[in-house]
Amino acid sequence: MSFSNAVAVAGVGETDYSRDSGRTELALSLQAIGAALDDAGIAAAEVDGLMKWFVDTSSEAEVAVNLGIPDLAWFGEINQAGNVGAPLVAHAAAAIHAGLANTIVIYRGVNGRSGRRYGRGDVTGQGGRGAGAFTEPFGLLTPQHGLAMSARRRMFETGVTSRQFGQQAVIQRKHANRNPRATFHDRPLTLEDHQESRLIVDPFHLFDCCLESDGGGALVLTRPELARERRLDRPLALIRAAAQSGPGQSSPVRRTAARLFAMGGVERSDIDVVQIYDHFGPFVLFALEDYGFVEDAGHFVEDGGTMWDSGKLPVNTSGGHLSEVYLQGMNHLIEGVRQARGESTSQVPNAQLSFVDTGIGTGAVILERSEA
Amino acid sequence: MSGWTFERPPALPLPQPSEESAPFWEALKERRLVVQRCAACGAISHPPRAKCGSCGAMEFVWQESEGRGEVHSYVITHQAVHPALRGYTPFATVEVALDEGVHITSNLIDTPPEQVAIGQRVQVEFLDVGEGVVLPVFRRRRGK
Numbered sequence: 209m210s211f212s213n214a215v216a217v218a219g220v221g222e223t224d225y226s227r228d229s230g231r232t233e234l235a236l237s238l239q240a241i242g243a244a245l246d247d248a249g250i251a252a253a254e255v256d257g258l259m260k261w262f263v264d265t266s267s268e269a270e271v272a273v274n275l276g277i278p279d280l281a282w283f284g285e286i287n288q289a290g291n292v293g294a295p296l297v298a299h300a301a302a303a304i305h306a307g308l309a310n311t312i313v314i315y316r317g318v319n320g321r322s323g324r325r326y327g328r329g330d331v332t333g334q335g336g337r338g339a340g341a342f343t344e345p346f347g348l349l350t351p352q353h354g355l356a357m358s359a360r361r362r363m364f365e366t367g368v369t370s371r372q373f374g375q376q377a378v379i380q381r382k383h384a385n386r387n388p389r390a391t392f393h394d395r396p397l398t399l400e401d402h403q404e405s406r407l408i409v410d411p412f413h414l415f416d417c418c419l420e421s422d423g424g425g426a427l428v429l430t431r432p433e434l435a436r437e438r439r440l441d442r443p444l445a446l447i448r449a450a451a452q453s454g455p456g457q458s459s460p461v462r463r464t465a466a467r468l469f470a471m472g473g474v475e476r477s478d479i480d481v482v483q484i485y486d487h488f489g490p491f492v493l494f495a496l497e498d499y500g501f502v503e504d505a506g507h508f509v510e511d512g513g514t515m516w517d518s519g520k521l522p523v524n525t526s527g528g529h530l531s532e533v534y535l536q537g538m539n540h541l542i543e544g545v546r547q548a549r550g551e552s553t554s555q556v557p558n559a560q561l562s563f564v565d566t567g568i569g570t571g572a573v574i575l576e577r578s579e580a
Numbered sequence: 581m582s583g584w585t586f587e588r589p590p591a592l593p594l595p596q597p598s599e600e601s602a603p604f605w606e607a608l609k610e611r612r613l614v615v616q617r618c619a620a621c622g623a624i625s626h627p628p629r630a631k632c633g634s635c636g637a638m639e640f641v642w643q644e645s646e647g648r649g650e651v652h653s654y655v656i657t658h659q660a661v662h663p664a665l666r667g668y669t670p671f672a673t674v675e676v677a678l679d680e681g682v683h684i685t686s687n688l689i690d691t692p693p694e695q696v697a698i699g700q701r702v703q704v705e706f707l708d709v710g711e712g713v714v715l716p717v718f719r720r721r722r723g724k
């Protein structure tokens with residue numbers, strides 16, 4: 209089973225990124241959708257599907273009314289945390305492939321810094337209920353607490369070091385310094401800065417942690433033939449493969465990887481550029497190993513292996529969550545599309561296959577460049 | 581070890597038992613740490629679940645744990661990323677691998693954060709936090 213390249217990401221768009229947008233989350237969503245539709249050359253009235261991050265507040269109904277969508281044939285969310293970007297792409301692509309809709313917009317808009325803050329447990333706290341009964345009373349209160357627990361164990365088992373985590377943070381900052389949209393566009397970072405930055409939740413230093421951001425982003429998925437009718441005279445990003453691994457599964461990265469590379473009919477070594485969900489930078493290294501890209505990510509990163517220009521496998525070329533913006537995978541998908549179209553600010557020359565993980569195994573896609 | 585005692589931040593949430601987990605919290609009031617044991621295949625589960633992960637049976641018995649295990653991993657909160665931890669940092673949370681084979685999240689009541697280490701052998705204790713709630717916590721164990 210595959211999508212046979214029957215679905216394209218025809219447009220991407222985003223708002224400005226900030227710490228205080230001064231706009232509603234609905235306004236951010238609509239602004240990002242407008243930019244993505246312009247990018248695709250598609251009118252709002254042609255959209256017949258909407259999908260959103262479950263944690264977002266702007267409903268499909270509100271967005272449909274505001275866009276003036278006359279006939280919404282497909283809508284939906286995935287009830288998970290922030291890690292649903294690629295799964296949403298998979299659902300939308302499956303719907304288009306099956307003929308349930310033609311043009312689906314995936315969107316989000318969040319005041320994640322000035323409003324409800326993920327890092328403080330505002331969105332994810334359970335008040336001691338459900339699974340939280342067994343963690344929150346003991347001080348595991350936010351997503352990063354559970355992730356720090358598994359990162360500490362991984363350091364113990366593999367010997368990967370905080371310095372090596374820092375090398376990846378430095379490389380991503382170099383990418384952000386080349387990206388005018390990035391929150392940290394103007395701020396360099398050294399390995400010493402990383403190592404001397406305060407511990408937030410040990411083993412995470414400040415610069416291992418994602419940003420908290422206000423902003424929005426959107427993707428327009430449609431049939432390649434519909435996209436080509438617009439004669440935009442530039443490459444398309446086709447969905448070569450998509451895969452997910454359900455919540456609570458052990459080794460989600462390995463499971464997703466097996467399905468993804470089988471569907472795409474490609475090898476790890478065929479991938480030209482990689483985006484990985486970096487809620488916390490150390491997980492980029494863990495995922496590089498678990499997806500099978502490298503055996504020893506610590507040394508790979510130390511040797512500059514993930515740099516956009518000189519590395520063997522460029523990773524998080526827009527700066528990622530650490531240095532561009534925390535849009536929970538939306539920015540990784542946008543950057544993955546730009547790489548496939550040759551439009552990144554840290555463009556990997558002749559990138560054909562662009563890989564995007566949006567949740568350390570919950571989901572990933574392979575995008576393929578297709579000439580206009 | 582003198583000079584350091586565990587102080588539980590009073591604003592931390594208290595457990596809200598569900599139908600499945602209520603017997604676990606009830607047993608703690610009698611100073612017993614219990615884990616779910618599948619009545620059909622004997623597999624041990626924690627946290628409690630509705631259906632055995634090994635054989636699919638839905639009947640369980642509650643087995644008293646020896647309360648022994650080792651520190652599998654830990655985190656130390658240095659910055660009060662959640663308001664409940666304000667004034668109580670650095671604060672250590674541990675994941676204990678019980679000898680029965682399941683993992684439990686807890687705190688060490690006799691070990692300052694900077695001395696917490698993976699592999700440390702530990703033994704359960706019971707911490708009465710008021711309002712009829714007793715939490716399972718751990719202290720270091722000499723020998724195995």
Ligand SMILES: [Zn+2]
Pocket residue numbers: 618619620621622623632633634635636637
């Ligand atoms: Zn069983």
